[in-house]
Amino acid sequence: MVEKKNVFEIRDFSVYYGESMAVKNNNLDIENNKITAIIGPSGCGKSTLLRSLNRMNDLIINCRVQGQVLFRSVDIYDKDTDVIELRRRVGMVFQKPNPFPSSVYENVAYGPKIQGIKKKSQLNEIVENALVRAALWAEVKDKLNESGMSLSGGQMQRLCIARSLAQEPEVMLFDEPTSALDPISTANIENLLQELQKTVTIVIVTHNMQQAARISNYTAFMYSGELIEFGATNTIFINPRNKLTEEYITGRFG
Amino acid sequence: MAIFDEELSALKEKVLKLGSMVEAAIRDSVKSLMERDSDLAREVIKKDYLINALDVEIDEECIRLIALRQPLARDLRFITTAMKITTDLERMGDLAENICERAIELNEELMLKPFVNIPKMAEIVQGMLRDVLDAFVRKNTSIAYDVLKRDDEVDNLTVMNFNELLSFMLRDQKIIPLAVKRTYVAKYLERIADHATNIAEMVIYMCEGKIIRHMELSE
Numbered sequence: 001m002v003e004k005k006n007v008f009e010i011r012d013f014s015v016y017y018g019e020s021m022a023v024k025n026n027n028l029d030i031e032n033n034k035i036t037a038i039i040g041p042s043g044c045g046k047s048t049l050l051r052s053l054n055r056m057n058d059l060i061i062n063c064r065v066q067g068q069v070l071f072r073s074v075d076i077y078d079k080d081t082d083v084i085e086l087r088r089r090v091g092m093v094f095q096k097p098n099p100f101p102s103s104v105y106e107n108v109a110y111g112p113k114i115q116g117i118k119k120k121s122q123l124n125e126i127v128e129n130a131l132v133r134a135a136l137w138a139e140v141k142d143k144l145n146e147s148g149m150s151l152s153g154g155q156m157q158r159l160c161i162a163r164s165l166a167q168e169p170e171v172m173l174f175d176e177p178t179s180a181l182d183p184i185s186t187a188n189i190e191n192l193l194q195e196l197q198k199t200v201t202i203v204i205v206t207h208n209m210q211q212a213a214r215i216s217n218y219t220a221f222m223y224s225g226e227l228i229e230f231g232a233t234n235t236i237f238i239n240p241r242n243k244l245t246e247e248y249i250t251g252r253f254g
Numbered sequence: 255m256a257i258f259d260e261e262l263s264a265l266k267e268k269v270l271k272l273g274s275m276v277e278a279a280i281r282d283s284v285k286s287l288m289e290r291d292s293d294l295a296r297e298v299i300k301k302d303y304l305i306n307a308l309d310v311e312i313d314e315e316c317i318r319l320i321a322l323r324q325p326l327a328r329d330l331r332f333i334t335t336a337m338k339i340t341t342d343l344e345r346m347g348d349l350a351e352n353i354c355e356r357a358i359e360l361n362e363e364l365m366l367k368p369f370v371n372i373p374k375m376a377e378i379v380q381g382m383l384r385d386v387l388d389a390f391v392r393k394n395t396s397i398a399y400d401v402l403k404r405d406d407e408v409d410n411l412t413v414m415n416f417n418e419l420l421s422f423m424l425r426d427q428k429i430i431p432l433a434v435k436r437t438y439v440a441k442y443l444e445r446i447a448d449h450a451t452n453i454a455e456m457v458i459y460m461c462e463g464k465i466i467r468h469m470e471l472s473e
Contacts, residue, residue, distance in 0.1 A: 210324060237326050239463030249326045251258070 004072065007032050007171055007201045008053060013067035014225075015048050015057060022048040024225035025067070030171075035193060035202040037216035037233070039209060041253065045225040046205045050173050053203065054090035055083050071171075088115075091164035095176040097156035099148030099163070104131075104140050107148045107159055111167040126166050133199075134162035135192050154185025158192065165196075172196065174204040178211065190215050209249055213237045221245045258323050262332065265315055266391070269336050269343075272308045273387040276347045279305065280383065280446060283353035284376040287439065288369060290361045295354035305347035312340045328460075335460040339390065342449040342456075346383070349442045349449075356435045356442075366422070366432045371415035375443045378408055382450040389457045398454040398461075408447040415440040 008030035015023035023045045030036050030053075038046040048057065055076060057063045068075045076086055088111070099107050108127045117123055127144070131137040136158040140151070148159050157177060164172060174193070178186040193202055193215055206212050212219050212233065219236040221229045221244075229236065229245040240246045247253050279298050286295035316337040319325060325333050382401050389397035419433040455467050 209326070213326070238330060240327050246327045250329050252256075 005031055007072060008203075009068075009070040009073075010049075011068040011070065013049075013052070013065065013069055015045070015052055015063065015065050017060065018062045022225055023052065026222075026227045028220060028227055028230055030201060030203055031218065032201055033197060033199075034217040035197050035204065035215055036218045036220065037212035038203065038205045038220045038222060039207075039212050039248075040222035040228075041248065042207075044222040046220075046222045047175055049222065050175055050203060050205045051092075053171070053173055054087045054092060055081075056087075056092065058083065088167045089169055090171040090173060091167060091169035092173040092175070093157070093160050093164060093177050095179050097153060097160050097180070099151070099156050099159050101147065101149055103145045104148050104151070104159060105144040108162050108166045111163065115167075130162040130166040133165050133196065134158045135188065135195070136162055152185070154181050154188055157181060157185070157189060161189075161192065161196075165200075169200060171201045171203065174202065174206075176206055177204065179207060186211070209237075221248060223248070258325075258329075261315075261319060261323070262329065265312070265319070265333070265336055268308065268312050268315065269340060270387065270391065272305065272312065272340060272343050273383070273390075275301075275305050275308065276343045276350070277380065277383055277387075279347050279350035280353075280376075280380060283350040283357065284373070284380075286354055287357035287360065288373060290357075292358045292361045295357045295361075298354045299351050302347055302351045305344055309340050309344035313337060316340075331460045331463060335390075335456045338456050339453045342452045346446050346449045349446050352442050353439055356439050360432065360435055360439075363432055366429055366436065371411050371418070372436070372439055372443065375408055375411045375415070375440060375447075378404055378411075379443050379447045379450065382408075382447055382454075386450050386453045386457065389454065390460075393457075393461050395458050395461045398457040401454040402451050405447050405451045408444055412440050412444040 006029040008028075010026055010028040010030075013023060013026045014021060026049060038050060040046045051057045052065065052069060053071075053076075057065070065077055069077060071086070071090065075081075100110060102110075105127055108130050109123050112123060112126050117126070128137060128141075131140060136155060139155060140146075140159075143150075148156065151159060157180075161172075178189050181189065190211065193204070196202060204212075204216065216233045218230065219233045220227055221236065221240075221242075223244055229240060229242040231241075235241075236245060237249060240249065279302070282294055282298045285291065286298065316333050319333055320330075323329075382404050385397050386401045389395070389401065416437050419437050423430050423433045452467075455465075459465050
């Protein structure tokens with residue numbers, strides 16, 4: 001069977017926090033095995049939209065949604081959705097690295113264990129595999145039993161990526177994953193994302209426009225909850241169609 | 255105005271300054287030939303280093319802005335355009351210098367025949383350069399498209415000029431050295447027009463974001 005081109009199809013989708021509308025009637029497709037960047041000023045709704053893709057917004061009181069988010073053609077806001085399974089298939093990495101206060105090994109093995117994998121040799125394999133894919137294995141293979149919190153910031157972030165990868169996600173959501181990292185760790189993560197793209201679809205929210213320009217295939221520009229412009233990253237950064245987009249990316253906003 | 259905007263407007267001023275220096279060089283080069291004024295020709299040649307220096311200065315400024323300001327969208331298109339058209343302007347300056355070299359040689363000899371095609375070409379070419387700089391400043395693509403159309407007139411005059419001189423040469427071999435130098439001058443003007451069309455194409459890129467080089471003008 002030919003795989004569908006779009007992993008996500010966001011249709012007339014809005015998010016409300018109480019009375020205020022954080023995401024306004026967005027329509028957007030997320031393509032398979034591509035990196036899609038969402039940019040826009042603070043408060044524009046980009047993180048809210050990102051978190052809507054694996055229903056992290058469910059955890060916020062007063063938050064409700066309207067419209068559809070189709071994940072491989074199935075609406076994830078359907079009442080029958082298994083949210084835990086959704087979040088396994090659509091992983092998430094945050095701005096601040098947040099490893100569990102346990103060993104490097106346990107951080108990565110946690111998800112598979114919860115899923116019921118008990119065999120030590122199988123867990124070992126999953127952990128090694130995930131750490132290799134997260135480009136962290138060489139640095140931690142001799143300290144798997146040390147605390148995940150003892151690693152450097154960049155290493156902790158890659159540990160969080162490995163933790164997510166151990167669950168074999170189809171999509172990974174990144175919410176400003178490098179904003180707390182130095183330029184070298186940032187470059188490592190960016191290289192890693194481009195490598196992961198071969199096997200995982202990536203959506204990244206970033207404040208760093210150059211980062212979006214460097215790594216993404218598609219860029220979405222949001223302003224005040226609205227999706228102002230979406231297109232190939234080349235087009236958005238060289239010749240955007242919309243005046244607001246142009247003003248934002250050339251730093252002449254407001 | 256933000257510092258970056260000031261830098262961009264200073265860059266634009268520099269490109270315009272280069273443009274006016276090249277305009278003057280072309281005007282004087284043609285004048286030195288028409289009025290048999292070799293002193294003027296030597297002066298143009300002597301001053302070419304100023305054009306070269308400003309070309310380098312603009313290039314360095316563009317590279318600095320790309321590295322430090324990381325321009326995007328219209329700023330990126332403006333800076334890349336400035337960089338490319340500067341190269342064209344500098345080459346136009348070199349061609350004006352070449353016209354002066356031929357003028358000095360031709361001024362040493364008797365007039366072969368009165369100039370007819372060359373002043374016509376010079377007038378069109380100077381108009382193209384003036385208008386294309388205007389299009390650049392005003393971000394006006396219709397002026398730029400108009401400049402592109404005029405290139406054909408220059409090409410036709412180049413051929414006409416060559417055919418006339420060729421018939422002279424066939425009749426009298428002794429005048430070949432002089433006639434060849436005059437065909438050179440026409441060729442230099444034709445090349446200047448080509449650089450003006452390059453600039454027009456870059457202005458269209460700057461405004462519309464599409465590269466129309468190597469495409470037929472069909473509208």
